[in-house]
Amino acid sequence: MIEIKNVSKSFGGNEILIDINAVMETGKTNLIIGTSGSGKTVLQKCMVGLFEVDKGDILFDGKDLTTMSEEDRKELRQQIGMLFQGSALFDSMTVEDNVKFPLDMFTKWSHAKKIERVNDVLERVNLKDTNSRFPAEISGGMKKRVGIARAIVLKPKYLFCDEPNSGLDPQTSMVIDKLIHEITKENNMTTIINTHDMNSVMEIGENILYLYNGKKEWEGTSKEIIFSKHDKLNEFIFASEFLRDAKDMRMLEEKGIIDNDRNMEEIMRDGGANLVMGDEDKEPE
Amino acid sequence: MNIFSTIGAYLSMMKGMFTKPENFKMYWKELMHQSVEIGFGSLGIVAVISIFMGAVSAVQTAYQLASPLLPRETIAQIVRDTVILEFAPTLVCIVLAGVVGSKIAGELGNMRVSEQIDALEIMGINTRNYLVMPKILGALITIPLLVILSMVLGIYGGRLAGTLGGILSGATYDRGLMENFIPKNVWFALAKAYTFAFIISSVSSFYGYNVKGGALEIGRASTTAVITSCILILFADYILAFFLL
Numbered sequence: 138m139i140e141i142k143n144v145s146k147s148f149g150g151n152e153i154l155i156d157i158n159a160v161m162e163t164g165k166t167n168l169i170i171g172t173s174g175s176g177k178t179v180l181q182k183c184m185v186g187l188f189e190v191d192k193g194d195i196l197f198d199g200k201d202l203t204t205m206s207e208e209d210r211k212e213l214r215q216q217i218g219m220l221f222q223g224s225a226l227f228d229s230m231t232v233e234d235n236v237k238f239p240l241d242m243f244t245k246w247s248h249a250k251k252i253e254r255v256n257d258v259l260e261r262v263n264l265k266d267t268n269s270r271f272p273a274e275i276s277g278g279m280k281k282r283v284g285i286a287r288a289i290v291l292k293p294k295y296l297f298c299d300e301p302n303s304g305l306d307p308q309t310s311m312v313i314d315k316l317i318h319e320i321t322k323e324n325n326m327t328t329i330i331n332t333h334d335m336n337s338v339m340e341i342g343e344n345i346l347y348l349y350n351g352k353k354e355w356e357g358t359s360k361e362i363i364f365s366k367h368d369k370l371n372e373f374i375f376a377s378e379f380l381r382d383a384k385d386m387r388m389l390e391e392k393g394i395i396d397n398d399r400n401m402e403e404i405m406r407d408g409g410a411n412l413v414m415g416d417e418d419k420e421p422e
Numbered sequence: 423m424n425i426f427s428t429i430g431a432y433l434s435m436m437k438g439m440f441t442k443p444e445n446f447k448m449y450w451k452e453l454m455h456q457s458v459e460i461g462f463g464s465l466g467i468v469a470v471i472s473i474f475m476g477a478v479s480a481v482q483t484a485y486q487l488a489s490p491l492l493p494r495e496t497i498a499q500i501v502r503d504t505v506i507l508e509f510a511p512t513l514v515c516i517v518l519a520g521v522v523g524s525k526i527a528g529e530l531g532n533m534r535v536s537e538q539i540d541a542l543e544i545m546g547i548n549t550r551n552y553l554v555m556p557k558i559l560g561a562l563i564t565i566p567l568l569v570i571l572s573m574v575l576g577i578y579g580g581r582l583a584g585t586l587g588g589i590l591s592g593a594t595y596d597r598g599l600m601e602n603f604i605p606k607n608v609w610f611a612l613a614k615a616y617t618f619a620f621i622i623s624s625v626s627s628f629y630g631y632n633v634k635g636g637a638l639e640i641g642r643a644s645t646t647a648v649i650t651s652c653i654l655i656l657f658a659d660y661i662l663a664f665f666l667l
Contacts, residue, residue: 185544186544187540187543187544210546211444211546212546213546214543214544214545214546215545215546217544219541219544221537221540221541222537223536223537225536225537225538225540225541226538227538227541228532228536228538238545239545241445241447241448242444242445242448242545242547243444243445243545243546297544
């Protein structure tokens with residue numbers, strides 16, 4: 138579990154994070170959402186110790202990162218895996234060497250054992266037979282999967298993902314989301330994802346933190362987002378008409394008014410169209 | 423950044439390099455890799471420059487010493503001393519500031535911009551120690567060796583140009599090389615080579631490591647690294663000549 142207590146951060150007089158409080162729970166995919174420039178990446182970088190906070194505490198299972206000695210911080214960082222927006226793979230190394238790098242650096246395992254572990258994680262992210270390829274020779278989605286493999290190879294307790302879907306097509310995005318979600322459950326990790334991908338919010342958002350201009354504006358689950366009356370959040374999440382319609386449909390589905398298995402013709406015949414387009418809080422007769 | 427904060431940031435990077443390596447074997451591997459990159463990677467250009475440098479200085483010295491009163495051996499002596507004292511350490515290092523310096527700054531800049539340095543930091547690796555230190559040590563190992571090679575090839579280039587151009591015979595050139603040789607000059611040249619190697623590698627690493635932005639900034643960092651290295655090399659050259667000769 139990661140607890141963020143009264144965290145503030147500014148750069149040259151610009152307040153980027155203002156008094157943020159949040160709890161990132163173990164075994165859950167915790168999402169930080171917000172518009173570009175809202176402070177998501179800065180918050181995540183503060184959480185992994187790449188930026189020092191101006192004020193506040195960041196507790197990893199009770200241990201405060203902000204007051205830790207350099208040695209303790211090093212130890213903690215070996216329990217942290219991170220997937221970067223651009224994957225951050227080492228260009229000069231093959232896929233296998235990229236994934237093996239943390240093992241080379243921090244374990245005294247035999248070469249055979251390291252290769253076995255590398256093959257296991259590559260298989261887990263559905264990347265068999267890519268060991269000898271270089272990052273420049275694989276697609277964006279594959280790079281993300283190699284990034285995930287490298288992040289989890291040391292079996293970390295905490296997984297940070299910075300916009301894992303950026304630059305990916307919707308289908309690949311969903312594959313990556315599903316993979317991160319499954320890995321979180323399998324390893325009982327505390328996963329923190331920065332995103333502004335609405336599919337991710339709705340599909341894997343178990344605990345969602347909404348930032349607006351550096352402040353925490355809202356916190357809840359993907360189900361709660363559907364019913365939220367928070368204007369800024371609704372403007373951000375359901376920005377297009379299509380998404381607003383989708384929200385209405387999901388809301389009706391959640392209330393049991395419509396059934397996903399029924400076809401649209403049947404729903405319309407039963408007056409579903411009025412429900413969708415009209416008063417969303419109206420209960421069926 | 424003003425000059426004082428730049429110097430402060432440079433010294434802070436230097437100080438941050440000296441920590442215990444996380445895994446000595448990996449650091450050794452990186453040191454060897456950097457030594458090969460810097461040393462073997464620059465071998466060709468150093469060889470070509472050195473031979474022509476010696477050849478041109480032989481021809482020009484012969485042109486300037488046209489007097490029949492001066493023995494021909496003097497040409498060899500002048501070529502030898504100018505190559506050892508100035509051309510091999512200074513000229514070659516200025517070329518290396520361009521070749522090696524831009525490579526180091528570009529490589530680190532690209533790693534910074536593509537978040538590879540952040541990825542290493544998050545793993546708990548001291549990147550100044552893992553990325554910068556091997557580059558500086560690699561340069562300190564290989565650049566003086568390149569300078570020694572340059573001295574040999576430069577002097578040989580002078581002999582080649584002298585004999586092929588009919589300026590003096592090989593035997594006369596060799597005799598001239600043996601006359602009035604001062605071994606201290608070689609040590610002085612090596613002192614310069616070590617100083618310049620440190621300047622090239624540390625300054626380029628500093629500018630590359632601290633890149634902020636994108637591709638444009640990587641290019642700017644490389645250019646700044648080369649220009650700063652060249653100026654510092656010339657400045658150090660003067661200081662060393664003033665105090666050591």
